[in-house]
Amino acid sequence: MRNLIATLVLILFVTSNVDLAFASQIKKQIKGSDTPQEMTQAELNELNDPIFRFFLKNNSDQVSLEKIEQALQPDAAKRSLFVVDERIIDPTRPQSRRAVISFEGFRQGVSLKGNAMLSVIFTDTAFRDDAFIEGWGWDEDSGRYNYYRMDNGSWKFRGSSNDKSLFGQEGTCFQCHLNGAPIMKELLIPWNHWHSRSSKISYFDQLQPSNKRWPIASNSRFDNLKGAAALDSMVRSSIANFNSVRIKSSLKNGSINDAKTLLKHLFVTTEFNMISALQKSNLHPLKAQPAPQPSQPVAIPNSFFLNSAIIGGGGFSGFQGLGIDEANSFQSTPLRVQPAEYKTLVQEASLKIANQAGDADFSWLVPEPSDIDNHMIEKLMSEFVVPAHFVAAVMTIDLKNPVLSEKRASLLEFIPAAFTVSSAGASGNRFNLDWFKSHDLTKKTIAKLEAEDLSGNQSAQDFLAILKMTKGKTPLEELQSKVQAYASDINSKLIGANRANELKTLFEKAISIRKKVLDDDLLGSLDETEGKLLFPHK
């Protein structure tokens, strides 16, 4: 009997140490320049996303893409391949591209869709998982993203979205994942730089003859090549979930206790997305099939002019927003840039991309307010945490600069650290004015503004005046009249005799916004092309 017990104890000891031995092969390396460190058992126990659970826990010695794909989802039909590259429209060989691999289905009751993704490089002939594999996984229980990278023959844990102190830090995953969440810069149609239904990449097309197709297109992964729209949907779902979890965890006992973190998204451009007209410019210098100018008039995106997703609502994002229709009125036919006009704008601005004269693949490619910021704003309103009138007041400040507004960003200091939330007063209406007036956020913000000497700070003075409705208008009315005046101004300038000059002014503004984003210490990190390929530039 004693021998049996001893044997059992030995078996248990060996088994647990075998597990530990495999799991311990994954090391922790927060910065790329750090020496990889052993992870403690406590740290390993915190990892519960699909990538760790179904692969790294027991297979961290496996470094091939095929192994991790099989481990996460053995059914190849439930894996999707997406391709992105700033040179994607250039078919010449040899070249490489970036791929994202997503998974669907359930493993042990855990949904894989939008909860685990991999990123890898491939060339025109082969997948290069020997270079690196990056991955993130969502842990629903602890509400965090975990980031991993395989390089130099081993897997590393690269941090989680709970490590807020890492956000923006150079050399970490969070240099790009600025909020800790998944990123897809070119969210929303037409997904410039991605293989998509707006821009199908012919050299991946398995119907093309072999001399017009990259050999890699015969790789079985390309049987599940999907357009960026499907990835867009998954990433936005992931962002939506992330933001929901953050709001839920912030809301304790009827109070938001880290207001500046959540409301930062309302005042500051924490990330940016890229939007363009739906029309191709036909002016990209790397284009295989050149044409002299756009094939059709170019509709400048509404979000170039203002934060249309929130101020107008509707549209591609589908947010309810503030419902000011004029915010979505900048794409009417008379305002569209005619093909010859657009070509002139590009030429006169001496735009370059890839060191050659030309424009992005899609016309009028510009940064826009990010989905993660806008979704948070929308969610704060729909959950009756922040009144719509408060959002309207903020949006009124520096209306014409939807991205990287220093004026709006400067107002964050007046937001209280915490405020109580009571949705009952709203009676189910985010625009309820009495609720806005009596809301703790409104009252505390006004109090902080009034406690300061605002002389010389016009933005703060304006913000205070709008919140207090000193002009007799609600914040929404104030915003609406500003939007109407703005839309009317743009309309009259673009329809009038001075159209050419106004177009030039707007085009210069687009160039300026691109430069501002690329020069920003934080946002500029999202450009992996050293300023040459992400946006056209002078």
Add this chain to the structure above:
Amino acid sequence: MFNYTDPVGTGILATQNALDIFRDLLESVYVFATRDNNAFEKLELIPPASPTEFIEWPAFPITANQDDLTIDSRRFEFQDEYVEWRVERDATGDVSIITFTTEFPEYYQALAEVGEDALFEGIRDAIPEANPTTAEVFGAGFDPSTASSQERSEAFRSQNVVPFPPPFIDTVPNPWNNNEKGILCLAQPFNTLGALFNLARVCSIPNNAIPATGQCAAVGNLCGENRNSDPQICTRAQEVAQIPRVLSLQDPVGVVILRLRGTWRIGNNVIDINDPNANNGIWRISRNGRRATLRIADQLTVNNEPIVTGAQISHLLDVGAEVISAPPGDLLPSIAAAAASTRQVPMSTRSMQ
């Protein structure tokens, strides 16, 4: 003639002796689409084992530029992506059921040609609880028993489809198709079988002088260049034509409801909305992908949001048209044509520009 199959797959066309009529109808549009020295071919000439693909797009009407509630309530004006829907609400005003359709009216016109009983069978096959009246489906004062088959077909169309060309009458009298009592088939004036084939026809004329993405703009009002649907169909048809390959709209022809995107939950539990064995009957695609219903279960959310409009769901709904293509050298020998079809299908455009 190709043996075109019943697009909704329930067998009603055959049991009601309407299948040959429907085939004749389809033959006329396929023949029409092969005109103009383009890459579009009749199905019987393309080897059946040739590769097929779905050209996909989201159901959301991107050109509407309206809030979701407005898009819901003004179906005939805004829902122009070959998908239309009906939203039912419960006593508290919450959404209870959303029904999507991509069925073309020609299916029911074929049944109408046979007679009123055949048509009623077809309507009840789609809407089991329907009890239509003659006046509702054919119009007040119409006697289907004395009318010709063509008159019945036209009367059905008048009652169920917004007429084209303008001036538009923004109403569909039949309550079983105007969302009052139900939704039966596409009624928006641009969502027509003729428009789809017209689009495929012109977009498959090889135009190597321009990028394929420019073809939609090049063909004018036959392609709604700012929509979700038309540019996809047009660009892909042109790409295939430029390879060069020949192509056709795969049988059974039509627009298929494919899948819902997004993260769906009941309470905190993520569900696979697209798996009929795992979604508790919440999302049901029927009639060969031409009809789908979303039942709003308690605590059902998508992307952490409650379901409040049909347009909200249309953002997440993928639909598509299937095409088949082959190298020109693989075309099968053509068989001597039967007598030309005399069916009339309105070959309309996709915009009024």
